[in-house]
Amino acid sequence: MKKTTAVTLMNYLQGISQDNKEDFSRIAMGAKFTVEPSVQQRLENAVQESSDFLKLINIVPVDEQQGEILGLGVAGTIAGTTDTNSAGRKTQAIHALSKIPYHCQQINYDTHLKYATLDMWAKFPDFAKRIGALKAERMALDRIMIGFNGTSRAATSNRVSNPLLQDVAVGWLKKIEDNAPERVMKEETRDSGKIEVGEGKTYKNLDALVFSAVSDLIAPQFQDDTKLVAIMSRDLLADKYFPLVNQSKASEQVSGDIIMSTKRVGGLPAVQAPFVPKGTILITRLDNLSIYYQSGAMRRTLKDNAEYDRYEDYTSSNDDFVVENYESVALLKNIKMVDAPQGDS
Template identity: 40%
Template sequence: MMSQLSLTARQRYHALQTRVAQTYGVGSAREEFNVEPSLAQTLNDKITLSSAFLQRINVIGVSEIKGEKVMLGVNGTVTGRTDTDTKEREPRNVLGLDGKGYELHDTHSDVTLKFATIDAWAKFKDFAERYAAVRRQIALDRIMIGWHGVKVAPNTDRVAFPLLQDVNKGWLQIVREQAAQQLLVEGATKGKICIGIGGDYVNLDSLVFDVSLMIDEEFRDGGDLVAIIGRDLLAHDKGKLYAKQGHTPSEKQKVELAQVIDTYGGLPSYTCPHFPAKGVVVTSFDNLSIYFQDSSWRRYLLENPKRSRAEDYNSRNEGYVVEQLGKFAGIEAGNVEFVEPPPAEPEA
């Protein structure tokens, strides 16, 4: 038996459809429509604003599916002097043109809402705002793909790849393919990066410092590098501090007040949703980008009584970019292991 929306819920949902149509300047949102580039940027901005991390990086609308990178930084110095009595001044081309462009892929963010849920929400005045939670999930999906994406599958499989690994190639995969030397894969133990006394790195601080040295020298002193660190590494490091000092209440308080995740390897540290739990990446926020084709965003709101639900179809061409490969360094999180010191010998 097909379920129907209640009268109040239908009024709320139709009001939402009308509002969406008016926002995008189309006659109806009940058939697929193409979002104008300027309005696609507005929609994208709303998605970006729902995530603190996306607000720090670049999320940029571009006109072509393939092309040169947009946010190219300066690579090298520009200041000097020329004796113009003997030769002409020669300006330097210092843009980081590495010949590695970008490519966007068709990306779908399609969601459903059960009629029962719409009925429950219909009594709230902020119905449209509740529905806008979809934007938050699109933002989180973008971040997840950025850190875990390894391929572009014609048909994605959410069961086999729950971290959306098959939707697009994210930042780490781009570096694997285009600048493999910027990723630490193993330490002295083949296939492993061991952290702890007796391991490759005695602590997280020394690991982050070593990773920072993998950044090309011209980028190291720009003052904008940060260390993005996974939650398991942070928890392990903080746990060691508690084990050492947590038995003393005043010392435990100092650990909390110091916010021990502030600095590692001499760099301000940061973590974000869906970052690999044992991962480390050193880069600048503006070196990470998501490009979308501003003329490709399409949307379609549909009632489907056969499935007792409303459906919202979103599609656009999208891709990931590391603007300057030499300004990115990281580790293969899957190879990290914690090494605990051997137990102390019993006293004679």
């Protein structure tokens, strides 16, 4: 590491110590510290802003590590009548009430930068911003990956055997399978292990499959919800199925991590999000998906590791992946196309 880089790095640490109201010498020596809630909130905002998909779901701070899910979003019907001559009027909860628990557990977002990279970046005035933006973007992608692929939480995760972070935390799809199996379709016929879509099959095309899933798997009061979408895996849709929605800046069409189709599948807007497992469709409102993080529980350690010529950043957050209302979801897995997908326009 160059001397000028070391000076820039010390200034970077000084800013961190001031923001977190921590003694500079402790941080410079590599002591673990608790990130100030306001700083944690800024990081969470940066993570959400770095992903078009995360902007459409909920990222929610919670005070307690464990509790009952908040039930964000509209719960169901509220209209009714009451004969007040014989009984009083009764209010309805405007948000979903559930006894389903959440549990924010530690996830490590540990990174490092090689000295050579630091030497290159140290010359830029936005040194700290560059580091923060890079970490926020990777945290966003990893959270989406866990949300769609997480099936368990290992004591020590293994990214070699689980490249989609399947063993870091339990994600949304696995929670739907565990907590609402009646809203999951994995096969068309018993023991077939697949849902075949195409000519000569029960479902001639994806439209028929999605339409049937809404009618059969989603609770009646949510079937006509205008915010329902079909979040689909990339393999199910040809490129022609996704003309991008017009946006003001062409660059945003390229940089976005979510594609909203102008066409519909089974009457619902088709959405392509990153890391949705192959052969999968999740039907729900986007704001029915949440990531909870425990406020005040983020820990951080910054460490110069000369043995490996790098500067290390150990960051942990207590997170959980939450489905707010299981009545407004339908999960379709193991979909196999036997001919080209078709859709209405």
